[in-house]
Amino acid sequence: MNIPDDPFFVLLERALQSRGSQTRQRALYDTLREAILQGQLQAQSRFPGSRVIAQRLAVSRNTVNGALEQLALEGYLLRDRQGSRVALLPRPETTTTSLTLPASLAGRFRQLPPATPRESPPMLFTPGTPAINYFPLPLWRRLLDRTLREEGSLLLGYGDSAGEWSLREAIARHLALSRGIDCDASQVVITEGALEGINLCTQLLSEPGQLAWVEEPGYFGAKSAFLAAGLQLEGIPVDAEGMQFSAASSRPRLIFTSPSHQYPLGSVLSAARRLALLESAQRTGAWIIEDDYDSEFRYSGEPIPAMRGMVRDAPVVYLGTFSKTLFPSLRLGFMVLPTSLVRAAQPAIQALLRGGHRAEQRALAAFIEEGHYARHLAAMRRLYRKRQAQLREALAKELPFPHQVLAGEGGLHLTVLIDGIDDVALVKLARQQQISPAALSQFYLTEEHRRTGLVLGYGNTSASRFIPAIRTLQRIMTTFPHG
DSSP, rough: OOOOHHHHHHHHHHHHHHEEETTTTHHHHHHHHHHHHHHHHOOBBBOOHHHHHHHHTTSHHHHHHHHHHHHHHSSSSEEEEEEEEOOOOOOOOOOOOOOHHHHHHHHTTTTOOOOOOOSSSOTTTTTTTOOGGSSSHHHHHHHHHHEEEEHHHSSOOOTTTTHHHHHHHHHHHHHHHTTOOOOGEEEEEEEHHHHHHHHHHHHOOOTTTTTEEEESSSSSSHHHHHHTOOOOEEEEEETTTTEOOOGOOOOOOEEEEOOSOOTTTOOOOHHHHHHHHHHHHHHTTTTEEOOOOTTBOSSSSSOOOGGTTTTTTTTEEEEEETTTTTTTTGGOOEEOOOOOOOHHHHHHHHHHHHOOOOOHHHHHHHHHHHHHHHHHHHHHHHHHHHHHHHHHHHHHHHSOOOOOEEEEESEEEEEEEEEEEEEEHHHHHHHTTTTTOOOOGOOOOOSSOOOEEEEEEEEOGGGHHHHHHHHHHHHHHHHHHHO
């Protein structure tokens, strides 16, 4: 291998010439490894000595030995007194078979439409996204800095699986005042958003094959979590009073509902239906997962108390999130367990959760306890109330097609029913114009009750953008059959 045009040295010389910011040792290692994997260097073929290689390439012998030793450590080379030779490696057959999900899992997820991508920054009318540019970032940075200054390296470990005690206490006090929930910190578990809370509920409270009721139409994330856990789904239609479960003959193990502001239709589960649902769950041994995702933002009348607080120690796990009230990337939510479940669930929580985000949790506890959270919520309520009214006006003025506007008592979105429209194709074209509403039809499990329209998020979209965006949607709609 010491002739002038030896392919071995040509390969290494090219690697050094095109190494860019790589070290010489790394360039030699990468090139030799790839040549072995691709079969350019055959098994059992022997390399020249490291001294010869170093002289030919005009590099340090230590550089060459470093690359060869790493390859030997990983099993690509065999090194002995005679030098280095390529190890005999198995050669997987090249096939055209694509990697797929297990058939059972793929089959379950065929019940759901594809998830909508989440851009950053979000496009206009993206549902579920708050006005993150109004978040008091300098204040938040000061709280984080103070937390790290006071706690330092003590916060670098995992922490309690259920979350920082100070945050759990702050949440319990906040819920007592704002949501009518009587609980203590031991019942609060910090999660990475509401979806982790749903996953945890599924693992704690159900087994594969059992039945879950979901709202029809309803939250995509809950359906995904239940299907991934092997549960069977039954969609329960929603009307102006929330879930119409009285006609259902099945006996579910889990019941997922957003009673204070149903997503995406915005209805409120009436008191009569709440009490009936609680009684039914207690009688049949079902568990209710109450998703209270944006109840802090209500613009008409008094805030609606949570269902969790209506009956003492009801079979309800309450879910909340700070993604809608603060900012999504914070990835902090919480669940409130009934007292009867706290002790039984503790071993599972310790096994399934690892803590983390400790500085953020401590800073958030201070944010709540010092009154910043309440002030921020009040400011956002004023902003969103105004934006909702302006969006209603813009829709009435700029959208000539027959439509009906729902979800108008609170939250961060309006749902526009437009019968007969191909809302999936409409949304696809709108995204090309940087407008990203959700297609209402995609929130349904089956065709039986499916309706079409758009879910328009106004949390992240300033009022000055409403009319231009609606005019764009209107122009796209003129190319679709409707009515």
